[in-house]
Amino acid sequence: MLETLLPILIFSALALAVIGAVRRIRLWRQGRPARVDLLRGLAAMPRRYLVDLHHVVARDKVMSNTHVATAGGFVAAAVLMILVHGLGLGSSESMGPILGGLLLLASAAMFVGSLFVAKRRRNPPARLSKGPWMRLPKSLMAFSASVFLLTLPTLGILPAGTGSVILALALAAVLVWGLGEMFFGMTWGGPMKHAFAGALHLAFHRRPERFSTKGGEGNRSTGLKALNLDDPKAPLGVETPSDFTWNQLLGFDACVQCGRCEAACPAFAAGQPLNPKKLIQDMVVGMAGGSDAHYAGSPYPGKPVGEHAGTPHGPIVAREGTALVDAETLWSCTTCRACVEECPMMIEHVDAIVDMRRFLTLEHGNTPGKGAEVLDNLIATDNPGGFDPGSRMHWAADLNLPLIRDLGQVDVLLWLGDGVFDMRNQRTLRALVKVLRAAGVDFAVLGNEERDSGDVARRLGDEATFQSLAKRNIATLSQYRFQCIVTCDPHSFHVLGNEYGELGGPDFNANWVVRHHSTYIAELFEAGRLHFAPWKGGRVTYHDPCYLGRYNGEYEAPRNVLKALGIEVAEMQRSGFRSRCCGGGGGAPITDIPGKQRIPDMRMNDVKETGAELVAVGCPQCTAMLEGVVDATAEVRDIAELVADALVERPAGSGGSSDSARPPQSASGTRPVMKEVTS
Known part of the structure; x- marks a missing residue:
């Protein structure tokens, strides 16, 4: 009987899964077109899953091993x-024992992994979504245990008799449960x-350059994508879920609701x-249509679940009535x-937020706080403060x-x-x-x-002002010859190095070198061109700027400089790629969305925990914040x-000629060089 029943169950489940897949794909395809390499993406998917995704998952060793056992076993x-059961190869005298044995091992590994999933769900961390996710361990165990037990007869292990028929039917019912979920x-x-x-999502990712290639590593790819402002038909940002590209919608649907982004935000x-x-999850709700009433995770602080709803072609942020999200949610982001750094599914949250901001700013002029004033200043005076452009050099008189x-050519252009x-x-x-x-x-x-780099304008969604400044x-830069640009502002460093290239046109030299001042100072010291007196101060900690660290991968150079000064850094608990933001990025100080506490206050509490005096x-934004x-203690x-x-x-008599620490010249020797600098 099982020989007849099991193939029916398995192929019925597969048929329903295929129908569901077609339906799901149609939901994604509501989004705007996006160019993807279909075959290359599918071919690269296994490596992206096994290498890139697990590089993030492996930060939690227990859950990494659990995922390997559960997902790999499944x-x-x-x-x-x-x-074995669908095509009947389990009855083959030659292949049956081998395939049956492998199936027992795979289902056993999956069952062991599901036990760890169940343990984690007994008292789940607040960041984990509950609701349907609480049934997942039971479904995993139902599938793996039933497959294991139903495979025993293929190896002659399950005893024959009338009782085995009843047991087999019971196991088939459990298998239906597991098949339904899986x-x-x-x-x-x-x-x-x-x-x-x-x-x-891994196959058709919005940023495929993030993934490693055979024998190499992926790029950070953190620069925002430019809008085509010359095309009158191109949307100015994202107003509705269907305004996202289809592979962005696919990425949203890939969310595992693990809450790592929530814990890091x-x-x-x-x-x-x-x-x-x-x-x-709200974007997924909008893509499919409905409300957030069934969301079972942590809500937006101060905003209860069940008050928001939307449709694929309805506004994400409405001026009146119900919408998917409130505008202040988007403006809270720094x-x-x-979130992107911690996401095991490699979802691009920041891209989505800025896309939605662009519509609010460009189409509605709806920028809160001092946003409108700052953007007007940038348009009128080329700086966010509205200062006289002719006074830019007064401080250095x-x-x-x-x-x-006056020189035409130098080694270093100081931005x-x-x-x-x-x-x-x-x-x-x-x-x-x-x-x-x-x-x-x-x-x-x-x-x-020199004009403002345009970073603030772009993060506030004013792509037009950003592109004009850029x-x-x-x-201006193309008129002069220099070997590299050095700046003490990570935001300018990032924009110049990672976002100007897309706007440079066919004659733009894509090999421009931009260095943060900490990187350049470290190079000068290593070349013997700087000498320091021993550090005689107190305990010191170091705060990693987001736009230097997470955006550009530079963590070591600042620490090397401090080490050269004789300082042993007392690291904060959240440092390096997990450094807590100072609250100064993304125009957050300008939009000034209120909360229960201030982000810089939390960061200074992190400093206080180290006992650092400095x-x-x-x-500069970290300094200001x-x-x-x-009542800061440092x-x-x-x-x-x-x-x-x-x-x-x-x-x-010491060495260190003026040529020993010069940055490399561009290939032409005449034009500046700009490229993303990563550690």
């Missing part, structure tokens, strides 16, 4: 089950939906109305990419800084950024100038020719300031 058991639920909806959508921790996990327009209008950041710039001169660096500045800066930083904390100083204070004259 894939192997499903394939072998079709061969196959039917994988495409129709349920906890296992992430397996089907996740596999295709500084806005969520501060009690602002943002939860990256729920935001992604664009720190902590006594420094006699060389202008590149000052809009910190020139801030008295606190002027101290950092003065320190950096002192360091460059002590090392004998041939450098110059653009002076009044293209004018590109035109926190070293490498970003952390120094704005009331002083905030930029790395350039610490280096400038420790400088001593080069010992007589």
Whole structure:
């Protein structure tokens, strides 16, 4: 009887899964077109799953091993089950014992993995979604145990007799339960939906360059994608779920609701109305149509579940009435990419948020707080503060800084950024100038020719203002010859290095080198061009800027500089790629969405836990945010300031010619070089 019943059950489940897959694909295809390499993506999917995805999952060793056993066991058991029970190969005298034995091993491994899943779900962390996810361990065990026991007769282990028929029917009923979750639920909806959508998401990812290739590694690919402002038919951002590209919708559907993004999000921790996990789930709700009433995870702080709903072609953020999300949810994001860094499914949360911001800003002019004022200032004065563009160099009147327009060619172009209008950041710039001169660096500045990099405008969604600033800066930079750009602002560093290239046109040299000042100072020290007095201060910790670390992978250079100063860094619990944001990115200080506490206050509490008397930083926005904390227990100083204070004259007779630390020239030797710098 089982020989007849099992194939019917298996192929019925497969047929329903195929029907569900077609239905699911239609939901994704509501989105805008996106170019993907179909065959290459499918071919690369196994490696992306086994290498790139598990590189993130492996940060939690227990869950990594659990996932290997459960997911690996399921894939192997499903394939072998079709061969053994579906196609009847288990009765083959030659292949039956081998295939049956392998099926027993695969289903046993899956069952062991499901036990660990069940253990985790007994008292799940707050970040994990509950609801349907609480039944997943039972479904995993039902599938694996029933397959294991139903396979025993193929090896002659299950005893014959009338009782075995009743047992077999009972096991078949349990198998139906498992098949329903594993196959039917994988495409129709349920906890296992992430397996089907996740596999295709890896194949057709919005940023395929993030993935490793054979014998190499993937790129960070953190620059925002440019809008085509010359095409009158191109949408200005995302108004409805169907305005996302189809592979973005696919990516949202791949969410496993593990809550790693929620745990890492500084806005969520501060009690602002943002939860990256729920935001992604809201986009899934909008894609399929419905409300968030069945969402079983942590809500947006201060916003109960069940009050939001949407449709594929309805507005995500409505001016009136019910919508998928409130505008303040989008404006709470600091664009720190902590969510993206932690996501095991490699979903691009920040891309989606900025896409939605673009519509609010470009179409509605709906930018909260001082957003509209800052954008108007950028348009009128080329700087967010609205200062007279002709006063950009007033702070350096006594420094006699060389202008590149007078020289035409230098080794280093020093990009000052809009910190020139801030008295606190002027101290950092003065320190950096002192360091460059002590090392004998041939450098110059653009002076009044320099404009805002456009970072703030782009993060606030004003793509038009960003592109205008970027293209004018590109035109200015292209007039001069230099070997690299050095800046103390990670936001300018990121935009110049990772986002200007897409706007440069066919004549733009895509090999421009941009360095953060900590990286360049480290190189100068290694080349013997800087010498420091021993550190005599107190305990020091270091705060990793998001746009230097997570965006560009530079974690070691700042620490190497501090080490060269004789400082042993007292690391915060959240440091490196898990560093907590200062709260200054993404225009967050401008939109100023209230929460239960301030993000910089939380970061200074992290500093306090180390017992540090001083926190070293490498970003003007981090400096401003952390120094704005009331009753802070640690002083905030930029790395350039610490280096400038420790400088001593080069010992007589020491080496280190002025050529020894020069950055590499471009291939042509005439045009600047710009590329993403990663550690």
